[in-house]
Amino acid sequence: MTTPAAGWLTGSLARAHPLTASARSITFTVPGWPGNDAGQHVDVRLTSSDGYQAVRSYSIASAGPGGEIELGIDRLPDGEVSPFLVDDLALGDTVELRGPLGGWFVWRPEQTQPVQLIAGGSGVVPFIAMTRTHASVCSSAPMQLLYSLRTPNDAFFRDELSQPSATARTTWHYTRTVPPGWSRSAGRLTAEDLKSKTLPPEQAPLTYVCGPTGFVETVSRALTSLGHAPDTIRTERFGGT
Numbered sequence: 001m002t003t004p005a006a007g008w009l010t011g012s013l014a015r016a017h018p019l020t021a022s023a024r025s026i027t028f029t030v031p032g033w034p035g036n037d038a039g040q041h042v043d044v045r046l047t048s049s050d051g052y053q054a055v056r057s058y059s060i061a062s063a064g065p066g067g068e069i070e071l072g073i074d075r076l077p078d079g080e081v082s083p084f085l086v087d088d089l090a091l092g093d094t095v096e097l098r099g100p101l102g103g104w105f106v107w108r109p110e111q112t113q114p115v116q117l118i119a120g121g122s123g124v125v126p127f128i129a130m131t132r133t134h135a136s137v138c139s140s141a142p143m144q145l146l147y148s149l150r151t152p153n154d155a156f157f158r159d160e161l162s163q164p165s166a167t168a169r170t171t172w173h174y175t176r177t178v179p180p181g182w183s184r185s186a187g188r189l190t191a192e193d194l195k196s197k198t199l200p201p202e203q204a205p206l207t208y209v210c211g212p213t214g215f216v217e218t219v220s221r222a223l224t225s226l227g228h229a230p231d232t233i234r235t236e237r238f239g240g241t
């Protein structure tokens with residue numbers, strides 16, 4: 001596990017681009033950043049002019065050594081921090097960062113067993129770091145992503161995730177609106193969907209589930225009902241329902 005830097009570091013916004021109508025990729029230059037493993041997250045601290053501080057956790061879309069980190073932030077309309085990061089933070093502005101954090105919800109290149117990733121909404125961000133790392137080391141471990149999102153327009157990093165390799169691929173699932181000609185109607189993921197769209201227990205995958213709390217709990221329960229051992233399922237909850 002990459003050990004966190006001591007204390008808070010200063011990150012300066014170096015690059016930004018929209019991911020969807022409500023989400024933005026933001027990349028910070030962070031002097032002293034020790035690098036991070038795929039799946040780790042960082043705490044972001046904002047301080048207003050009157051000294052009020054707010055801290056939120058964000059998964060890191062980038063991985064490996066180097067003094068930059070990329071985050072993917074979805075704007076919650078009534079949120080305190082995410083609207084500022086998506087709409088207001090300008091190039092050159094600074095925030096405080098603490099991390100990298102988390103040693104359990106990570107995928108490392110030396111892992112060889114099949115991997116099933118299951119994302120709900122912005123929960124795809126740590127899986128971007130995992131699929132990038134998987135591709136960069138030409139891993140032979142099978143890695144599949146099942147990405148559940150409301151509509152086709154809500155996909156983060158669609159182009160990147162649409163390029164399958166010999167050992168990695170993405171399957172899409174839509175809960176509110178499906179593209180023309182899509183074989184399944186819109187609706188939440190069911191145990192049947194998981195059975196047909198994810199690696200079966202017989203292949204002994206290590207499964208990572210990430211997204212809103214309700215999504216993670218529903219998917220985890222369905223996976224165990226399909227025969228996956230609880231200790232083969234790793235979860236990260238983003239909050240909300």
Ligand SMILES: Cc1cc2nc3c(=O)[nH]c(=O)nc-3n(C[C@H](O)[C@H](O)[C@H](O)COP(=O)(O)OP(=O)(O)OC[C@H]3O[C@@H](n4cnc5c(N)ncnc54)[C@H](O)[C@@H]3O)c2cc1C
Pocket residue numbers: 041056057058059060072073074075076078079080081082083122125126212236237238239240241
């Ligand atoms: C380990 C970890 C990693 C995370 N990674 C990401 C990430 O990569 N990208 C990202 O966009 N977010 C991520 N989050 C969520 C993030 O930390 C914030 O909770 C989110 O940005 C909302 O903060 P806010 O200040 O805008 O909203 P707040 O002011 O905190 O909350 C506003 C309202 O939204 C509800 N709410 C809070 N969080 C969520 C949520 N995640 N989904 C739905 N409703 C919510 C609250 O209950 C409240 O009613 C992560 C959370 C954790 C714990």
